[in-house]
Amino acid sequence: MKYKAVVFDMDGTLLDTLADLADAMNRVLAEHGFATHPVDAYRHFVGSGANRLVARALPADRQDEDLRALCLQSFLREYEAGWRNKTCLYEGVPELLDALAARKIPMAVLTNKPQAFAELCMREFLSRWDFTLTLGQMPGVAVKPDPAGPRQVIRHLGVQPEEILYLGDTDVDMFTAVNAGMYPVGVLWGFRPERELLDAGAAVILRHPMELVSLLD
Numbered sequence: 001m002k003y004k005a006v007v008f009d010m011d012g013t014l015l016d017t018l019a020d021l022a023d024a025m026n027r028v029l030a031e032h033g034f035a036t037h038p039v040d041a042y043r044h045f046v047g048s049g050a051n052r053l054v055a056r057a058l059p060a061d062r063q064d065e066d067l068r069a070l071c072l073q074s075f076l077r078e079y080e081a082g083w084r085n086k087t088c089l090y091e092g093v094p095e096l097l098d099a100l101a102a103r104k105i106p107m108a109v110l111t112n113k114p115q116a117f118a119e120l121c122m123r124e125f126l127s128r129w130d131f132t133l134t135l136g137q138m139p140g141v142a143v144k145p146d147p148a149g150p151r152q153v154i155r156h157l158g159v160q161p162e163e164i165l166y167l168g169d170t171d172v173d174m175f176t177a178v179n180a181g182m183y184p185v186g187v188l189w190g191f192r193p194e195r196e197l198l199d200a201g202a203a204v205i206l207r208h209p210m211e212l213v214s215l216l217d
């Protein structure tokens, strides 16, 4: 078998978190008297960490540092209050994780979600499965697509980068896989379109989670 481990992105790949993220940020925007965004707009705001989500959601002419920092704190507070209201596993993900577990394939999560929320989500939605590591965004550590996070995950898994399938739903995820030497697998059930994933280097595109299993044979 060519591939020995699977690393997953979280938001838009394992979990549909879009509505809870959007609701939290829209509450912050409303609090400041700014226009809110439709939930679908957040498909393009999520993926590069909470800092970038806040900056992308704020009005273009209100990007001053202090306001961004204040809104980031408010966003984290609001998200803490509502992170599991509408969030759920994508259809087919439990079956895929069961299939990987049955084959004893080591699994890990690498996400730009703040570490504390990544851990909460793992406990709430993914505790049935054994993950070697969950690595989220931490202060002072560069977010994906920087290769620092992937290197840490690869070390923990104890396999070569080219033996790892990295599944993600955004261009950032594909760049992350390419930068770290992992095999970039784009998924279409998440937040972004196929064209973006292909342009960012996706080697293969999945329409349903169980399609991953054929890459392991």
Ligand SMILES: O=C(O)COP(=O)(O)O
Pocket: 009, 010, 011, 012, 046, 047, 048, 049, 050, 053, 110, 111, 112, 113, 114, 144, 170
């Ligand atoms: O940007 C985020 O907050 C999370 O994004 P990711 O799980 O797709 O890395």
